[in-house]
Each structure stands twice: as structure tokens, then as C-alpha cells.
Amino acid sequence: MTSTLTHFPARGAAPLAWKYAAPAAFYPLAGKLVPMLFAAAVVLLALGLGIGFLVAPTDAQQGDAYRIIYVHVPAAWIAMVVYLAMAFWGAVGFVFGTRLSFMLMRALAPTGALAAFLCLWTGALWGRPTWGAWWVWDARLTSVLILLFLYLGFMALQSAIDDPRRADRAGALLALVGAVNVPVIYFSVQWWNTLHQGSSIRFGAAPTMAPDMLAGLLFSALGAWAWAGASVLRRLRAIVLEREADAAWVAQLPEVTA
Amino acid sequence: MLNAFLCVIRRDLLLAFRRQSDAFAALLFFVIAAALFPLGVGPEPAQLRAMAPGVLWVAALFSSMLSLNRLFASDHADGTLEQLLLCAEPLVVIVAAKTVAHWLVAGLPIVLLAPVLGLLFDLAPDAIGVLVASLLIGTPVLSLLGAIGGALTLGLRGGGVLVSLLVLPLQVPVLVFGAGAVGAQTSGLGASAHLLLLGGVLMFAAVLAPWATAAALRIALD
Numbered sequence: 001m002t003s004t005l006t007h008f009p010a011r012g013a014a015p016l017a018w019k020y021a022a023p024a025a026f027y028p029l030a031g032k033l034v035p036m037l038f039a040a041a042v043v044l045l046a047l048g049l050g051i052g053f054l055v056a057p058t059d060a061q062q063g064d065a066y067r068i069i070y071v072h073v074p075a076a077w078i079a080m081v082v083y084l085a086m087a088f089w090g091a092v093g094f095v096f097g098t099r100l101s102f103m104l105m106r107a108l109a110p111t112g113a114l115a116a117f118l119c120l121w122t123g124a125l126w127g128r129p130t131w132g133a134w135w136v137w138d139a140r141l142t143s144v145l146i147l148l149f150l151y152l153g154f155m156a157l158q159s160a161i162d163d164p165r166r167a168d169r170a171g172a173l174l175a176l177v178g179a180v181n182v183p184v185i186y187f188s189v190q191w192w193n194t195l196h197q198g199s200s201i202r203f204g205a206a207p208t209m210a211p212d213m214l215a216g217l218l219f220s221a222l223g224a225w226a227w228a229g230a231s232v233l234r235r236l237r238a239i240v241l242e243r244e245a246d247a248a249w250v251a252q253l254p255e256v257t258a
Numbered sequence: 259m260l261n262a263f264l265c266v267i268r269r270d271l272l273l274a275f276r277r278q279s280d281a282f283a284a285l286l287f288f289v290i291a292a293a294l295f296p297l298g299v300g301p302e303p304a305q306l307r308a309m310a311p312g313v314l315w316v317a318a319l320f321s322s323m324l325s326l327n328r329l330f331a332s333d334h335a336d337g338t339l340e341q342l343l344l345c346a347e348p349l350v351v352i353v354a355a356k357t358v359a360h361w362l363v364a365g366l367p368i369v370l371l372a373p374v375l376g377l378l379f380d381l382a383p384d385a386i387g388v389l390v391a392s393l394l395i396g397t398p399v400l401s402l403l404g405a406i407g408g409a410l411t412l413g414l415r416g417g418g419v420l421v422s423l424l425v426l427p428l429q430v431p432v433l434v435f436g437a438g439a440v441g442a443q444t445s446g447l448g449a450s451a452h453l454l455l456l457g458g459v460l461m462f463a464a465v466l467a468p469w470a471t472a473a474a475l476r477i478a479l480d
Contacts, residue, residue, distance in 0.1 A: 146427050149423075150428075153423040153424040153427060156420055157423075160420055166480060173473055176470075184431050
């Protein structure tokens with residue numbers, strides 16, 4: 001076991017990634033990133049939603065109802081990717097025993113759950129005028145609903161365990177089991193739906209997008225990502241403070257001493 | 259290793275035999291839950307026939323949730339679980355044995371009882387055969403995945419509800435393929451595709467779930 005340790009570079013020459021794996025080093029970095037990301041989110045969202053609502057043309061088939069896409073699609077992307085990120089950081093925490101990756105995993109969950117909820121909610125608002133129903137048991141809708149349940153289960157487990165070490169590791173295991181299951185769930189739901197009825201509503205059947213629509217969508221997606229990053233980092237800072245409350249570096253922070 | 263495997267199964271079965279009321283309660287829940295559906299939706303035979311696979315599968319799913327708490331909790335309470343973790347045999351083998359024992363107590367009776375309930379729902383004989391086959395392949399997956407949840411929530415407050423929150427979303431594929439198999443049979447498509455996929459899910463779970471459960475137990479008793 002000791003031989004593996006010699007492969008790590010000497011302390012002073014630690015690569016950047018390792019340096020910022022320490023909560024004490026990452027906390028101020030996150031503090032600098034949060035306002036920048038929030039500012040980027042405001043600008044990009046204003047740009048994306050501005051283009052989407054004011055500039056982009058009306059859709060030939062769906063009229064103006066389609067414009068909810070500028071909220072719906074970014075939320076869906078965030079909901080899916082954040083779950084994978086959660087499982088990834090849980091796995092990193094498992095392998096390397098780094099505290100910060102577990103904290104990041106915890107910080108990601110509420111943002112992912114919120115995005116999944118937002119995706120479902122906007123999907124319902126979109127479905128009503130275009131499909132004539134608030135909810136359709138389409139494969140995609142159903143898998144996002146199950147994704148929301150996975151997030152909620154993860155958060156329920158986290159809040160039920162008082163010991164942070166156990167909560168971290170149990171949460172990481174659950175996220176990994178969930179991540180392995182997600183493709184199976186998605187496939188099974190698709191199978192289930194196509195068996196009952198040929199899917200009458202397909203997202204992919206929409207005409208290809210006008211350039212203005214695409215630009216609006218891209219900007220609002222980037223803005224939503226910046227917002228997600230900022231809120232995750234903000235939550236992460238709170239978790240770091242909570243967990244490391246006894247550490248000397250926390251006691252020396254200006255916001256703590258003030 | 260095989261010796262330890264059989265030993266743990268024997269022990270768990272013996273314990274279940276000595277405390278029969280637990281196993282019967284979960285089974286009774288399965289029967290009552292399934293029998294309540296016709297009262298809720300009306301006695302129309304065609305409707306019942308269409309609903310039967312889903313209703314029976316969901317009832318089986320819920321009844322398996324009820325018994326998950328028992329899987330490790332009583333061993334945890336009297337300290338047996340710590341001894342099992344300390345013993346020289348691989349924990350995965352012990353976990354697999356406990357899962358098999360859990361299925362024998364909680365899953366197999368449901369499989370055996372399903373044909374009777376199928377008759378209550380006016381299912382055709384071939385559909386009942388497929389229902390039993392799908393439950394036979396599917397209920398072990400419920401035990402395997404449920405064991406992960408049972409281990410993760412070991413000793414937590416509100417563990418009973420929590421375990422359902424964690425495990426039920428993961429059981430969706432089993433429900434889809436299991437109930438879908440019967441639906442496919444009655445609609446004339448043939449159930450083999452569903453049953454094969456269900457068998458694939460079972461293989462997948464049998465290979466991976468005991469490891470995850472063992473890891474979860476080590477986390478819980480760290």
C-alpha cells in the first residue's frame with residue numbers, strides 16, 4: 001500500500017485538481033466563482049429568453065406555445081446530467097475518500113430535483129395546448145418522473161442518516177445503483193409505451209429549428225447551466241462550513257470572525 | 259463457501275418458520291390488496307382481465323416492500339449481523355444466501371398464490387401460466403434490489419417507508435416486463451420477449467446486487 005503513495009508528487013507540486021480537493025482550498029475558490037456564475041446566468045438567460053420570446057419566429061405547428069421550450073429543455077438537460085454528475089462524484093468519493101466530492105454530491109441533489117420538477121411542470125404546461133393533456137404516459141415523461149423519484153429518494157436517505165460519514169457513503173452507493181439502473185429504466189419504459197400504443201406524439205418529429213430558435217435555446221441552456229453551477233457551489237459552501245465548523249481555517253474566515 | 263451459503267439459508271428459513279406470522283402477514287397483504295381492486299373499480303370481467311397483471315404485480319411489489327425491513331433488521335438488533343460481517347466467509351456469499359432465504363419466504367409464496375388470484379380476475383389459463391412464470395423470474399429481482407435498500411436503511415428512523423422510496427423507482431423495469439408479459443400473452447403477441455428480458459434483468463441483478471448490498475451493510479455498520 002505504501003508504494004502507491006510514492007507516486008503522488010510532492011506536496012508543493014500537487015496538481016491543481018488535487019489542491020482544490022481540499023475543502024479549505026475550494027471554499028474561497030467557490031466563493032469567487034458563485035457571483036461570476038450568477039452574473040453569467042442573468043446575462044445568458046436574459047439573452048436566451050429575450051431571443052426566444054421576442055425575436056424567434058412563431059412555430060408553424062404549435063404557435064407560440066412552443067416557446068416554453070426555452071425553459072423546458074434546459075431543465076431536462078440539467079436534470080439528467082446532474083444525476084450522472086452526482087453518481088460520478090459519489091464514485092470519486094468512494095475511491096479516493098475525498099470529503100469534498102461527497103459534499104459536492106450532496107449539493108447537486110436539490111438542484112437536480114428542482115430541474116426535474118421544473119421539466120415536468122413546464123412539460124405539463126406545454127402539453128396542455130399542444131397535445132390537449134396535462135400529462136401523457138410518454139416514455140420520456142415517465143422516465144423524468146422516475147428520475148425525480150430517484151432524486152427524492154436520495155435526498156430522503158441523506159436526511160434520514162445523522163452520521164455524515166455514513167450518509168455520504170450510503171448516498172454514493174444509492175446514486176451509483178440508480179445510475180446503473182437509469183438506462184434499464186429508460187429502455188423498459190420505452191418498451192412499455194411502444195407496446196401499448198405506437199407513440200402518437202414524438203418530440204423528434206418537430207420540424208428542424210430556425211436559427212433564431214436554436215440561438216435562443218443555446219443561450220438559455222448555457223444560462224441555466226450557469227445558474228445550476230452557481231446554486232450548487234453556493235450550497236456546497238454552506239455544506240463545507242457546516243461540516244468543517246470545527247476546523248481552524250473556518251474559524252479564521254472573515255465572514256466567521258466578523 | 260457453499261457450506262456457509264446453505265447454513266445461512268437454513269438458519270433464516272428456520273427463523274422464519276419459528277415466526278410464521280410475519281411471513282403470513284405479508285402474504286395476506288398481497289391477497290387483500292389484490293382483492294380490494296375489484297371493489298374499487300367495479301366487477302366488470304373484461305376490465306378486470308385487462309387490469310389483472312398490473313394489479314397483481316403491483317400488489318406483489320408492495321408486499322415485498324413490507325418484508326424488506328425484516329431482512330437485516332432483526333439480525334442487526336440482536337447483534338448477529340455484526341458477527342456475520344466479522345466471520346471469515348465472504349460477506350457477498352452471506353448476503354446472497356440471506357436474499358435467497360428472503361425470496362423463499364416472501365417471494366415464492368406469492369408465486370404459488372398468484373394462480374388463485376388470477377382466477378379471481380378471470381384470467382385465461384395460458385395468461386395465468388405466463389403470470390406465474392413472470393413472477394417466478396421477477397420476484398427474485400424484487401428481493402435482490404430490495405436487499406440493497408434494506409441494507410442502506412438499516413437502523414434508520416422511518417426505515418420502513420424510506421426503503422420503499424429508495425427501492426420502488428428501481429423496480430420499475432421488473433414491473434414493466436412482468437406485467438407486460440401477461441399483457442402480451444393476452445393480446446396474442448406472445449410473452450417470450452418480455453420473459454427473456456425479465457430473465458436478463460434477473461441475471462444483471464443477481465450478479466451486481468449482492469455486492470452492492472454487502473457494501474451497504476459495511477457502510478451501515480461501519
